[in-house]
Amino acid sequence: MASFPILSWITLLPILGMVIILFIPKNQEKIIKGLTLLITSIQVILAIVILAGFNYAKGGVFDASSFQFIEKFRWIDIEGFSWIGRVKIDYYLGIDGLSVPLVLLTAIICFISTLSSFSINKSVKGYFAMFLLLDTGMMGVFVSLDFFLFYIFWELMLLPMYFLIGIWGGPRKEYAAIKFFLYTLLGSVFILLAVIGLYFSTTETLADGSKVFTFNMIAMMDPANYSADGILSPFNPDNLRFIAFLGLFIGFAIKIPMFPFHTWLPDAHVEAPTAISVILAGVLLKMGTYGILRVNYTMFPEITKQLIWYIALFGMINIIYGALTAMAQKDFKKLIAYSSISHMGFVLLGMASLNTLGISGAVLQMFNHGTITAMLFLIVGVIYDRAHTRDIDGFGGLAVQMPIYTGFTTLAFFAAIGLPGLSGFISEAFVFLGSFGFETIRVIAIISTLGILLGAGYMLWTLQRIYLGKLNEKWATLTDMDMREYAMLVPLSLIIIFLGIYPSAMLDLMNTSVNKMVQFLSESGKFLGSIK
Amino acid sequence: MDLITLSVIILFIPLLGFVLTLFTGMNFKWAFLIENVLIVLGFILSVVLLYNKLSGYLDTDIVSEFNWINLGIIPFFGEIIIKLGIKLDNVAVIMNFTVFLISMVVHLFSIDYMKGDKRYSRYFAYLGLFTFSMTGIVVTNNVLMMYIFWELVGLSSYLLIGFWFEKKSASDAGKKAFIVNRIGDLGMFAGILILFVTYKTFSFQEIFNAVAAGQLPFNSEFWLTITGLLLFCGAIGKSAQFPLHVWLPDAMEGPTPVSALIHAATMVAAGVYFIVRIFPILSGDALLIIAIIGAISAFIPATIALTQNDIKRVLAYSTVSQLGYMIMALGIGAYVFAFFHLITHAFFKACLFLGSGSVIHSMHHEQDIQKMGGLRKKMPITYATFLLATLALSGIPLTSGFLSKDGILAGTLAYTSLTGNWFFTFIGFTVAMLTAFYMFRLVILTFHGEPKNKEKYDHAHESPFFMIMPLVLLSGLSIFIWYTPNPFNADSGWVLSKWVKAPTLSVPESARYPFMVEEQKQESIVKQEEEVTFSHEYTHAMHSAHVPTIFLSGFVAGLGILFAFLFYQWKKLDPNKLAAKVKPLYNLSYNKWYFDEFYNSVFVGGTLAFSNFLRWIDNTIIDGIVNGSATLTRGVSKVSGKFDNGVVDGLVNFTAYFSGFIGLLFRKFQTGKVQTYIVLVIFSLLILLFLFKSF
């Protein structure tokens, strides 16, 4: 088993599927759908296998030897030409406690949204081919440890997303798609610049003793690997580390999306088909926070600590701004989109706490938000499929007509407002415990608790306007959920309840890594600080 | 079986009922029986628990906990293990018993009351969820679990208040209850954060021990006070204290048995119970503020209740007022009596609510007392039980209410004698009088006099057995004999002398009330007459306040009842004339002091306006910038497009035209005739010959 390249399989399987789909005739829609479902379910199984084989005691983070399921071999090796020198890029995959929850999340969400995609009937072949490509891109980001590879996967996900929104979207799909694309591309440019800067500042010693520039992310985390005159080297008195940090941060922040870079999200969500909204909110947004955690925190610990107050501040703004703006929305899906912004604020706030409780809370919140928001978007999809409108005020009294659906909605809504016993509570509580425990951002943490209140406000108000009250006669013909919708919502509900009661299942998974990260931040920050 | 296991079983029985009833209720007509049978079972087990605890472990607390989240040793914090657990002390088992008793009678009452509702079994499922959450609050040993169940109580109350969600007012009320509670919970959560950051634990006992050992939040007594007050915020929300009391009257939109269970006896008692739990770490300043909030909450709703016409609303305001009483009692140190009043109040207020449910049921959902009257003859048992509970609420001797209320009033007197502060005494006695007045107004308007709505009166009838039985049971519990053999002195009863005792305080002595500081044990006063609460000084003050209180409280209650009869029964005085005379005061009371209007316009309206403003910002400013930059880019691209077409392309095209022109010129030579070519070749050769001639 040890030699089985499971990470490659879980990452590249969808691409394989895509290739196969390209050879299937266009009109064999059932086969295409079935194949996609098969592939995503294999992914879920692989994720579970990974989970079963995961060693909880190994931390990873900055320590190459304690990453797990490592696959590393020379991928591109071009003998030096002119000033660039020898270009050596590794195919380097590996996971630790920070990425495992997200790998699992990606697998689950892709599986669920495949089910949700079954209602697509416009050029099915193209859709599922794009879908699988997207799947690979997302999975790849979470498992790659080589920055070049990371960036490729990062960009790989962009293109299918553009088409998925732009072709299968709603009435303003072109606007939404181009907005999404440009926004994210802008972020990617910043990231790319920083990556190049890092590349030319970091060297790796090969077996024969020669030093070459490297894209190895783990090497980039160790100050010892920086050449003295690299532009991003901490040893260089005129380094541009601050700017590079900002570039990376903005690049990732656009993906989160962090205020004020968030306006692509509501539009993209509103126009995207349900399954794509699910993926967008469920997985894509996490890539931003994951990037900050994996890249900014470990490669620029001293600047992270310097700016931590601002990160927390933006977290707070996200929480409160998102919640308040959500309250004013008339479109159900837009409301959920803004609630996503609010919830991602908790992730930022938790990360800003720089201690185990907060960062665990943040990673857990990524996972929980993934499942909860996925459920919320599916719920919007269920009603949109039937009523073909998302106007909140146009509904009313659906609880009479669709009791089971309302039951699921209530569960999801209360999970989203952090009701104890459901998964959202634990992560929010941890975020607050952590951020309150960090003196610098204590006040911000206290103000952010307002988000809990506002969340309850808009969620319950929505619940009331759509589901409670007298049944609007217009909707007296709507049917309750069908089997496919059960198949999507029941697993998510079970996950939400399970993690609410037994959060240790997820917390233990990441605990070692998070502790390592916190230790790293507190120590290496000091080390780098003394250099400067 | 040990008591902890028993308690865990009791805790999860209602949850089991909830799950089973919810999932079978869709297709199975008798699903509600599952819940009912389980709750009766739960009640029997809680009696067993109560008996075993009080007989076998009277003075020991049984605690058991397990590791819920074990983070091990983490940087900055040390070892973090989040534990959940159960603590069974006397207070907990008594409360547990109370919760199950009332929950059971409410279940039984509902069988008939809710008959015919289209979501019949779901109603019982929700009741089960509520009972589960409430039991969790009661038996927990740590503040995190308290918060967890606290929120779950909020959820079940949301579901039950909004049970008839087709009515907009009901779904509004549910939402309001949840959100207003959340406001309080925010404070509580902040308090929990402070506790956790300071003590790295959630356990009550460990926190108490740490405080007693001198470890304070941020090392200051001030922050201890703040922490206490923040935690108290939770109680303000749950127990509907001023200024968050507004949700409780609205919550009457729920089915009446729910009001009896949640909004009279259990959920709203949770706040008081929570203060009882954290009492040892409340500093003197915190207690004073708590007492003031309690006093205000006792007074304002009492004045509102004077003029309300909805039978349930009167009871609701009365509940807020009585809860304020308890909170005030805690604030001035009358810990034991506060808890005692919590229990007695739970019984007779549940009885009153169920009685009102019985009335509403027989009057076909008429709730306006102005339209009732004379029901005494139609519903004798309901009348009798209602009257008994009213007497208890008014604090008439021989009832349980007298015992507990008297204790609280004695507490206020003792407080006055110790500190010279008359405020609480004044409020206490005034509210006692107001309570007696409005309760008898309610009784007289409902049951006495002539029926005002003849048609409904004719159809009125005594309720069926399952509705009457709970009334009898609960009103029976409003008699003194269950609590003490001496109807005038609760201290001699078993509840107070043996079961419930004031806890040892953990607060540093410098931060306590002066009278709560224990004296130096310099003299050998071995005259151990009885239990000493807080200090000898305080115990003495309580004793000497006891006798005057009996007379004084009897007097004010009698006065209140007398006026009620003068106004409504004998019509010697005309309430309308009085109302006209003090019009502004009357309006203030009738309109509930305009709290709702104020909150709606300021907080709700403000938030909504602000959120709309933010949406505008989002759509106009931020998106404006985004779209603007897009437009700008497009503009620039247009210009550069022009440039491209005009200049760059112009150059390119010029080149093309030029070469075309040249081509045109040379085309002339291209005749297609071989002969021409040959001539050209020959000429060219000749030219070349001349050119290269020299070489």
Next chain:
Amino acid sequence: MVTVSLYHYLFVSTILFSLGIFGIVTRKNAVMVLMGIELILNAANINFVAFARYGNFGFQGQLMALFVIVLAAAEAAIALAIVLNIYKVFSSVNVDEIDRLKE
């Protein structure tokens, strides 16, 4: 007595060549153009023979002339065939009208 020298031969062949060129360039009839080509070939033959006579080349010049004569015959046969085809297509052998090369 004027002896016939190489230059005389060359002079004759030059005249022949020029006549040939003149015929090619000026004649409109394709057959006449072909005759011009024959003249040029014969001018070349004279040159070959003359150089062989006065130079030290043995019989190579004469041999080459023989080859040229054979070639000219073949060439005339093919060319006449082409002219016939041209006539078939264009109904004319006027070279001015046959300017397809232009296109």
